[in-house]
Amino acid sequence: MEFAIETINLVKRYPTTARRGREGHFHLGPARIGRVESFTGLLKIIKGIRGPFIEALRGVNIQIKKGEIFGVLGPNGAGKTTLIKILCTLVIHDEGEAYVNGFDVKREPNQVLKNLQAVLPESRGFNWRLTGRQNLEFYALLYGLNEKEAKERIDYLLDFTGLKDRADDYYQRYSTGMQRKLLLCRSLLRNTPILLFDEPTVGLDPTSAAEFRDLLHKKIAHEEKKTILLSTHNLFEAQNVCDRIAILDRGKITACDTPNNIRYLMFDEKVFNIAFVDAIYDDEQKKMIEKLEEISGVHGVTPGIDLDGNFHEISIRVDKNVDLSSILEVVMKSGLKIKMINTKEPTLEDAFMAITRQHVEPQENFGSFGQRS
Amino acid sequence: MEIPIELKQIIAFTKRDFYSWTTYKTVVITQIINVFIGVFSWGVTATYVNKPVSQMYGTGTNYISFLIVGIAIGNLIMPLVQGVHSQLNPWTIETILMTGVSTPVFVIGNVMWTYIFSIITFIPYLLIGIYVFHVSLNANIASVIVAFAISAAILVGLAMISTGLMIVTKSMDPITWIINVLSNIFAGVSFPVIYLDTIFLPGISTISWFFPQTWVYHLCRLAMLTNPSLSNPQVLVEFLKGSVFAVILLPLGYKVFRWGVARSKREGTLGWY
The missing domain is CATH 3.40.50.300 (P-loop containing nucleotide triphosphate hydrolases)
Structure with missing residues (x-):
């Protein structure tokens, strides 16, 4: 050609x-x-x-x-x-x-x-x-x-x-x-x-x-x-x-x-966020988190809890190709009222920074992406 | 008949420079004034000095004719001596070369308007010389055309050498600078070169004949002041000597210019000045 x-x-x-x-x-x-x-x-x-x-x-x-x-x-x-x-x-x-x-x-x-x-x-x-x-x-x-x-x-x-x-x-x-x-x-x-x-x-x-x-x-x-x-x-x-x-x-x-593929070239995962209404962080929720962590493709789960103990959101680091329905199934079974769901994917800027600065290490903060080794 | 693309390209350069020139109204006026001031100042000086030039160009001419014709020629050839480098700048050279124009078109195109302008101003120079300072022209048209053609070839060759070197050095090239400085002394711009033997040392005028500019002035003056026939073997020999410079300098200039561009492209400095 x-x-x-x-x-x-x-x-x-x-x-x-x-x-x-x-x-x-x-x-x-x-x-x-x-x-x-x-x-x-x-x-x-x-x-x-x-x-x-x-x-x-x-x-x-x-x-x-x-x-x-x-x-x-x-x-x-x-x-x-x-x-x-x-x-x-x-x-x-x-x-x-x-x-x-x-x-x-x-x-x-x-x-x-x-x-x-x-x-x-x-x-x-x-x-x-x-x-x-x-x-x-x-x-x-x-x-x-x-x-x-x-x-x-x-x-x-x-x-x-x-x-x-x-x-x-x-x-x-x-x-x-x-x-x-x-x-x-x-x-x-x-x-x-x-x-x-x-x-x-x-x-x-x-x-x-x-x-x-x-x-x-x-x-x-x-x-x-x-x-x-x-x-x-x-x-x-x-x-x-x-x-x-x-x-x-x-x-x-x-x-x-392609720009989309480049975005995932350096990252294996994306972040899946679920926000709740009027939830309290108790043993039930802890069990839900344990169940979520057992799902194949889930790399980590971080609950968002405020100072009053309100459980307002959950951040789940998942494999970029994971089937989200199994995660949603667990969350829905817990009986929590879902306010909002979104996924945060790596941007081209994230990929560009990671590629041009190979020394950048994955961060532990919310919303960060796991970089490929 | 379709006009060849090279000619169209030269016309494009000429039109561009003409349009641009017309927008500089002050420059237009000062250039015209300069023609008059230049010829008057030299004419007045020459009238009082009035050195004989009969030794070189026969008894039919005088110093004022020699000088004013020299100044007119100098004005005519100046755009070619200066070459394209007055037009070179980092913002245009890359773009122009990307159009794929050939080296001769690039060089000729960039000097054409200034050359046409100098031909236009050549006429008032001569008219002032003739009517105010009684310059006696004794021109042979065929010889004038041949002399101008040889001169143009020599000077375009020099212009290409100068430009080629300047593209590499990014400043006034030392070779052209030395040639120009020495030419002012040795090329016979304002006095016949044989006077160098009187002023400096006997025989030193021989050096003059190795400068291409000397031949430009010499052939043009010969053609305009002595009515030389090209069928005269002595005249022909003079023209042939001048042609040798043209034959050497034109291809050499082409090579140097191409070398300069190629080297700049290799170094990635084409657009630098």
């Missing part, structure tokens, strides 16, 4: 002036700096392939299917931007392979660029002294669109992104949200099947960010049927927009699955 994007053992090293990497953070190559020992060394300096290096990507493997919205999640410095820049031919990788619609990013950059467009917030590429429309016309010409095609496409995109009314304003008068929308217009000008977004909602206010996500999800992915690779550290965005996500940590993919 040909993937929209595929990387195989992708490695990228950046030269650094640091003599030693911080332990556990950077992986340095041969650390020989200062003197030129030989002619070969001089050649390596000229070619820019002499150490020491920071390993920004350490054998990254991803496969993105056509039409998929794929998120790359990671903390700052994880290698997300490097990955995106390699895919859009702005950075050359050192080892491994990367393909865009079957084209090798190193050997066939021109074909790659005909298949994808990237939205990199830090490289706007717009002239502040031109209007939004003039800026788009400039890029349309660079992409080789003829005048008629360019006009139609620009009009369509300005309408599509809601910028039509401000199209003839100077770019310098645009708000951050409008600038981001113009970036989106530019990335869609060529109508490529793949779009890459690097932190697309950074710097946007919550309303603009939500609007942008909506545009991305509903219009670009579903109406325009684009494959989208989205790098973000916004977990909410990843969970709501992406079909699958990969967690990139210190240059390595540490997890790759």
